[in-house]
Amino acid sequence: GKAQIGVTGLAVMGSNIARNFARHGYTVALHNRSVAKTDALLENHGSDGEFIRTETVAEFVAALERPRRVLIMVKAGDATDAVINELADAMEPGDIIIDGGNALYTDTIRREAAMSARGLNFVGAGISGGEEGALNGPSIMPGGPAESYESLGPLLESIAAQVDGEPCCTHIGPDGSGHFVKMVHNGIEYADMQLIGEAYDLMRKALDMPVSEIADVFREWNGTELESYLIEITAEVLSQVDAETGKPLVDVIVDAAGQKGTGRWTVKSALDLGIPTTGIAEAVFARALSSATDQRVAARGLSSGNLGASPTDKAQFINDIKTALYASKVVAYAQGFDQIAAGSAEYGWNVDRGSLATIWRGGCIIRAQFLNRIREAYHEDPDLPSLLLAPYFREAVEVGIDSWRRVVSTATLLGIPVPAFASSLSYYDGLRAERLPAALTQGLRDFFGAHTYQRVDKEGTFHTLWSGDRSEVTE
C-alpha cells in the first residue's frame, strides 16, 4: 500500500515524528538527503510500524497516497527552500507540503504564496516539545489554508499530546500564523526561563541557600499554581551533582547562555508591531549580557554599594520570590498574547487565543497548569484587553503585589540583577498608571521638532511656538 504521510529530514526531530506517526498506525514514507539517516532509522526503529524506505524525491513522492502529505523537518532557512522546491516540482495540485521546522513566519508567508500559485497547499506548522515531544506527543501549531486542515488535521491531532481528551493541535489560521505563534511560544519560553533563573539567583545570593535546598523549593512549587514542565526540570537540573567534582552541576556549567534566534525574532517582531513585549526582550538581552564574557571579566570589580541587607525572614522571602515569579510570568504571557493579537490583526489571521492556550497545555516546553487559566480567561472574554485584567489573574497579582515589590527592592538594594522581575513590575505599574510621563515626552518632541501634541481638554492638534512668544497654535 501507499503511505498516508511522508517525512523528509530524518535528524532527531524528523525521525521521532516519523516514528510517532508509525506508532499511531500510519504508513510513513521516509526520505532524507543522505540515505544513511533513513537506514539508521529503519535499523533502529523499523519495528515501530509501517515504513516505506525511499532514496530519491521521485520515489518518495510516488510512495504517497493522494492528496499527498509531506512533512519537511530539515534545518530552517535555505535548506527548507531547497527541499520545498524539489518537492513542488514532483507534486501535483491539491497535494500538501508541511514545513514543521522553526521557520521565520515571514518566510512561511512567502512560501505559502509561491506554493498556492502552483496549486499546492503549503502548511507552516510550529512544532514544540523537543525530541521527546516529537516522539510521544508534541504541541502542533499548523497554519496554512483551512481546507488543507480537513485532510491533515486528523493525522496531526492523533500524534499530538492530549490533555483532558483534547489534542494539543488546532488550525491556527492562514499562511504564517502557525510559525508566528510558535515564535512567540519560544519567546515566552525565554521569559519563563529567565524568571526561573532570577528566582534561583535570589535564593542563592540573598538567602545564601545551598543548591540542593533550592532544588527542593522548586520541587515544592511544582505542586502549586506554578506547576509546569520548566519548574519541574529546574528541580532536576539543580539536583544534578557533577560526577567529576562532586559539586552541583549548575556550578560547573559556564554561565553564558546561548540562543538559536527565535527569542530575538519575537522581540524584533514586537518592535515592528509596537507591542511592549518587555519580559521576552529582557530575557533575550539577559542572555546577551551573560555571553559578553570580556566585558563581564573587565567589570567584575565594579562596586555594588552597601545599602543591602539580606532578608531576615527566610520563609517569607521564599514566598515573596514565588509570588514575584508568578506575577512576572502573568506579565510575560499577557505581553506574548498581546503580540499574538497584534500579529493576527496585522496579517488578518483571526487567531483564537483561547484555543492557543488550550494546545499549549501539553506537549510543548511552556506547558503549565497556568494555561488552563489563560484558556478560561479568553473563553470568557475573547476580546480581553489584557490577561492582567482577567479576574483570576488580576486577583492573583493584586494579592501578591507587596511581595513582588519586596523582591524587586531587596534585589536592587543587594545588587542582584533581576531584569525580568523588575521590568515586569514596571510594566504593571505603567499599565495601571493614570498619568504617564509621556505627556512630557510629547512636550519635548514639540519643543525640538514641532511634532505637535493633543490636549486632554479639547479636540485637535496643537503646537507651542517655543522659539517665538510661546503661545499655542492649532495645526
Ligand code: NBP
Ligand atoms: P537539524 O535542524 O539539525 O537539520 C538536520 C536535517 O536537515 C538533516 O535531515 C539534514 O539532512 C537536513 N538538511 C540540511 Br542540514 N540541509 C539540507 C539541504 N540543503 N537539503 C536537504 N536536507 C537538508 O534537525 P533537527 O534538530 O531534527 O530539527 C529539524 C527542524 O525542527 C529544524 O527546523 C528545527 O529548528 C526544528 N525544531 C527542532 C527542535 C529541537 O528540539 N531540536 C524543536 C522544534 C523544532 P542530512 O542528514 O543529509 O544532512
